[in-house]
Every structure is written in structure tokens, then in C-alpha cells.
């Protein structure tokens with residue numbers, strides 16, 4: 487079924503066919519991407535803070551932003567950022583590439599299919615991989631690793647993306663430099679760490695880590711298909727890394743589970759990226775920074791006829807980071823946080839354990855069934871659980 491790429495064997499990166507038109511993938515020759523209209527339905531929207539990152543470099547800016555963020559990262563796990571240093575044109579180009587990539591024939595995309603069994607998520611994840619109600623999921627994913635020596639030559643890109651690889655690299659690196667690293671300094675300020683760069687030093691771009699940039703497509707469905715999917719497009723989950731960045735797109739669907747047990751909808755704020763905290767930053771703070779439970783559900787009816795296209799960036803610490811609570815934070819000391827694993831676990835082990843469950847629904851189902859209490863041991867005594875309605 488899948489044409490997987492073998493790790494460690496350098497793959498010849500495909501170049502444009504010399505006989506073909508070298509301009510065939512120019513942005514102005516690709517199909518246009520326009521955001522679908524927003525819903526008119528009244529939904530129970532989450533109230534989230536918005537950080538203006540242009541304040542970051544100003545005198546006292548970091549402290550102002552940290553104060554604004556403190557409640558959100560401890561209790562909510564979700565917020566927005568704006569003014570992150572990429573132009574609307576650059577963002578639109580990436581939406582265009584996402585749309586064009588998913589429009590490629592299945593056989594073409596299958597050449598880049600992920601290696602599910604090895605829990606290697608870079609490449610294309612096909613739709614229909616997971617059961618959903620009485621049907622199967624309709625979500626496609628394309629993951630691109632960091633642009634560093636560790637990944638060079640390991641993942642071939644289709645000619646469409648290869649033609650724009652410099653822009654994709656610039657986009658990914660900018661998100662890391664302009665959003666991920668500043669946020670990590672704000673977290674350090676909130677945790678009152680003596681070294682503001684403590685977390686930054688565990689997340690440098692050049693050292694090996696499993697950060698990745700993602701195109702995602704939730705394909706539109708017929709009313710019958712939406713009914714059959716049973717309402718839950720993705721199950722409630724926490725992301726496995728440090729933070730996840732989600733570009734604004736207007737199809738409602740993303741929901742957050744609040745402390746009060748209620749799900750609220752995340753709205754599409756113009757010019758923003760939605761950020762959610764994920765498991766690793768929670769492990770590093772013994773649960774003090776909140777890895778938020780979220781899910782994507784069937785959109786409101788007035789949006790059923792549209793595809794939902796996602797651009798995401800997943801930030802993660804270096805693979806050799808040990809996921810124990812940071813020792814020199816007065817905030818964590820006061821809170822008395824404890825390690826979340828029975829024995830020390832590295833990021834590399836954590837990624838493998840969690841991705842094995844995420845990429846292999848049958849393994850996940852079997853292990854949940856064995857536990858029998860709605861939970862599963864991911865690794866070293868740390869358990870994930872199912873989140874129901």
C-alpha cells in the first residue's frame with residue numbers, strides 16, 4: 487500500500503523534469519486559494535488572550551507579555567499570537583501549496599507516504615486510516631521536517647514543493663525564530679527561571695529534534711457522510727510536543743476542553759496564529775504548564791460544503807532532552823511538582839511511544855482494550871486517556 491522511504495538511505499530529491507516547463511509550479515500558475523466564509527451560527531466560542539509579538543522587543547515588552555500569558559499557560563493551554571513577521575502574501579502562498587499538494591493524484595502522493603509501522607510521521611498520511619463512526623476519517627496530512635543536516639536527503643519532496651522549498655524553509659525557520667523561541671523565553675519568565683534562555687537552549691533549530699511543518703486537509707463531505715462520521719472528526723487529545731502553531735483558517739471545528747468539563751470553539755481571529763501548549767512542556771514543568779485537550783468536530787452546517795485547510799508547526803525539544811521537571815524554578819518548587827514518569831524518559835523515546843499510538847489506530851485500540859479503563863500507558867507509567875463527549 488505505501489511506498490515508504492527507508493531511513494538513512496539518502497533519497498534523490500526529485501527535480502523538475504528538464505523536458506517540462508520550469509515555470510509550471512510558479513505561484514501565479516497554481517490554483518488560487520481563498521479562505522471559505524466564516525459560519526453564521528452562534529457557537530460557544532472560547533475567550534482566549536492575544537499576544538502582540540511586536541511588543542516583545544520593546545522596553546518592558548517581555549515582562550508585559552509574560553504577565554498577559556500567565557493565566558493562559560497555567561489554566562487554559564490555548565492563546566493567539568499576532569505580528570509574527572510573515573506577510574499575508576507569504577501565508578497565502580503556503581495555503582496555495584497545501585491546496586495544490588493535496589490536489590495531486592493519490593498515486594503521486596503515495597510516493598511520499600509515511601512509514602506508519604516505524605512511527606515515522608514525515609511525509610504524506612492518507613485519509614481513511616482511522617475509523618470514524620460508521621465511516622472512516624477524511625483527513626490528509628503532509629509533514630516536513632526541520633531543514634537541518636540530520637534530515638537532509640532523507641525525505642524526498644514532490645516537484646511541486648521542491649520548486650518552493652526555499653520558501654517553505656524560510657517559513658518554517660521564521661516560525662521557530664519569531665514565535666517558538668520568544669514564547670519559550672516568556673515561559674521562562676513566568677517560571678522565574680534564573681536563565682531566560684533555559685528552554686531556548688533545549689530547542690535550538692540546528693540540533694536534532696522532531697519539529698515539523700504541516701499541511702493538513704479535512705476534505706468536505708456530503709451531509710450523509712457527515713452524519714455517518716458521528717460528529718467527532720478527531721478524538722480529544724493532547725499534542726505531544728512543546729507548542730503547536732495553527733494558522734488562522736475560517737472553518738469552525740477546533741474545540742478546547744475547559745477545566746469545567748465543557749468544550750468551547752476556537753474562532754478564526756484575523757492575522758493570528760492559534761497556539762496550544764503540548765505534552766512535553768507539561769512534562770518539563772510537572773504538569774504546571776497545561777497541555778490542553780482539544781479535538782476537531784464536524785463544522786456547522788453552513789460550512790459543510792468547504793474543505794478545511796490547515797498550516798501547522800509543531801515545536802519539540804531536542805531528542806536527547808530528559809523530560810523531568812525543571813529544578814530551579816521557584817514557581818514549580820512552590821507548586822511541589824513531581825516527575826510524570828517512573829523512570830527518566832528522553833524526548834526521542836516519548837515521540838516514538840506516542841507516535842506509535844497515533845499512527846497505528848489498531849495498536850492503540852488494542853492497548854486501550856487491554857487496559858479496560860479508558861486509559862493507555864504511553865511510557866514509563868504515564869497514561870493518556872480517552873475524552874468522551
Ligand SMILES: O=C(O)CCC(=O)C(=O)O
Nearest residue numbers: 725732740780781782796
Ligand atoms: O486542525 C486543527 O484545528 C487542529 C489539528 C490538531 O489538533 C492536530 O493536528 O493535532
Ligand SMILES: [Fe+2]
Nearest residue numbers: 723724725780
Ligand atoms: Fe492537536
